[in-house]
Every structure is written in C-alpha cells, then in structure tokens.
Amino acid sequence: MKDFYDDIMAGRARGTLADEARRIAEVRARGFLSGDCGPVPDAPARAAFTLSETRAMYPDGRDGWESKPAGYRGRKTLAHMDPLDVVEALARKRLFTPTQKAMARHYRSLTQDYANKGVRCSSVERSGGGGDGTSFIEAVLRQAQELDRLHARIGRGVVLAVKRRGAGRRPIVARELVDDICLRDRSPSDVLRANGWSCKGDHRGQVLVALRDILDRMTGPQGGRRATFCRF
Structure with missing residues (x-):
C-alpha cells in the first residue's frame, strides 16, 4: 500500500513540475525579443511594443542610390506602445x-509623477528648480492643480447608461473610462466586461467616441483652429 501511495505522490510531483515548467516557458515567451534589436534581455513584464526600422539612401556603387537599414549595426528600434496605440493596433x-x-x-505621466511625489529623485523633485523644500512643495502644488483642472474637464458624466434594471450592468462614467484605459492599460472591451456590458460593436463604438470627446475636453479650447498638444 505504501508503494502505491508513493507512486501516486511521485506522479503528482512530476505533473506539478511539468505544469510549472510550461508556465515558466509561457512567461519567458511573452518577454522574448528576436535579435533584430540586438542583445535586449527577455522581460516578461515589458509592455506592448512595436519594432521600427530606420532606413536611409546610400550610394549603390554605380550612379544611383538605394534604400538600406540605417539603424545601429542594422538593428531595429523598439518602441513602447501606450494604451491608445494598443487600442488602435487591435482595431x-x-x-x-x-x-x-x-x-x-x-x-498618464502627470498622474504617475504626482503619485510618486514622495519618492526621492522622482520627476516632480527634479522639476522643483532650486532643490529646497519650498520649490519641491510648489512643484507638487502645480501638479495637483493641473490634475484638478483635468479631472474637472473629464467630469463625472455617464458614458454608457443602464436603461433596463436587472441586466447586471453598471453605468460607465467618464472618469472611470479615462483612468481604466489611460492609467490601467485596459482596453475598451475590458472596461465593458468589467461593468457587465457585452463587447459588441455598438458598445465599443460608444466607448471610443466618448473617449475621444473626453480627451478633446481635457485639451481645452483651441481658439477656432486645430492645434497639437505637446509636452516638453
């Protein structure tokens, strides 16, 4: 009987080790990068990214020119994708x-900087200027005021309202939508599912239209002409 029990436990151990090996292999595969970018280490926690290739025109050895890769040692460039890039890639x-x-x-950057306001060498500390306590506090206050302005422009309006009770749905408000997508890296489908909505095209379309409108409100009036918002 003891031998039979030992065999069962040994089989379970082998199964557990095999499952763990598969799990580790899947995690490593998510962080794997081909050699196109050079010796970049595997990083399972790396966010979504794209590979781009810089090209330039070089003499072809005769009388013309030809396009060739111009990256360092012919390598491609790795660029991280922000949440909106991911949404566009999926669509x-x-x-x-x-x-x-x-x-x-x-x-996203402002929210993260403000959340790290107590961390030494964080960006808010570097932006203080003089390096004394007063300049640090002023930098934190400026960030807090800007966040308050953006939150006020976002508002608490309802993006998707529940028309029928008992359907297991919850209304999706503007602030929740912006924070879920811009700060928590969730997709429109993730937001819909988390609030009990189906991910059909109509619902996704309403969420995307609402997100574009909110981002326009956050940017503020453009004085009658389209302008590009840049952060230096």
Missing part, C-alpha cells in the same frame, strides 16, 4: 488624433 485603424494621444500620455 487595425487610426482612431485618435495626435493631439488626443499627446493628452492621454500627458495625463
């Missing part, structure tokens, strides 16, 4: 203007 079309993307990135 396979351009959904946001450069101004809207810039505002989403600014809001």
Whole structure:
C-alpha cells in the first residue's frame, strides 16, 4: 500500500513540475525579443511594443542610390506602445488624433509623477528648480492643480447608461473610462466586461467616441483652429 501511495505522490510531483515548467516557458515567451534589436534581455513584464526600422539612401556603387537599414549595426528600434496605440493596433485603424494621444500620455505621466511625489529623485523633485523644500512643495502644488483642472474637464458624466434594471450592468462614467484605459492599460472591451456590458460593436463604438470627446475636453479650447498638444 505504501508503494502505491508513493507512486501516486511521485506522479503528482512530476505533473506539478511539468505544469510549472510550461508556465515558466509561457512567461519567458511573452518577454522574448528576436535579435533584430540586438542583445535586449527577455522581460516578461515589458509592455506592448512595436519594432521600427530606420532606413536611409546610400550610394549603390554605380550612379544611383538605394534604400538600406540605417539603424545601429542594422538593428531595429523598439518602441513602447501606450494604451491608445494598443487600442488602435487591435482595431487595425487610426482612431485618435495626435493631439488626443499627446493628452492621454500627458495625463498618464502627470498622474504617475504626482503619485510618486514622495519618492526621492522622482520627476516632480527634479522639476522643483532650486532643490529646497519650498520649490519641491510648489512643484507638487502645480501638479495637483493641473490634475484638478483635468479631472474637472473629464467630469463625472455617464458614458454608457443602464436603461433596463436587472441586466447586471453598471453605468460607465467618464472618469472611470479615462483612468481604466489611460492609467490601467485596459482596453475598451475590458472596461465593458468589467461593468457587465457585452463587447459588441455598438458598445465599443460608444466607448471610443466618448473617449475621444473626453480627451478633446481635457485639451481645452483651441481658439477656432486645430492645434497639437505637446509636452516638453
């Protein structure tokens, strides 16, 4: 009987080790990068990214020119994708203007900087100027005031309202939508599912339209002409 029990436990151990090996292999595969970018280490926590190739015109050895890769040692460039880039990649079309993307990135960066205001050498500390306590506090206050302005422009309006009770749905408000996508890296489908909505095209379309409108409000009035929001 003891031998039979030992065999069962040994089989379970082998199964557990095999499952763990598969799990580790899957995690490593998510962080794997081909050699196109050079000796970049595997990083399972790396966010979504794209590979781009810089090209330039070089003499072809005769009388003309030809396009060739111009990256360092012919390597490609790795560029991280922000949440709106990921949404567009999934939709396979351009959904946001450069101004809207810039505002989403600014809001994300500002929120993260303000959340790290107590961390030494954080960006808010570097932006203080003089390096004394007063300049640091002023920098934090400026960030807090700008966040308050952006939050006021976002508002608490309802993006998707529940028309019928008992359907297991919750209303999606503007601030929740912006924070989920711009700060928590969730997709429109993730937001819909988290609030009990189906991910059909109509619902996704309403969420995307609302997100574009909110980002425009956050940017503010443009004085009658389209401008591009940039952060230096």
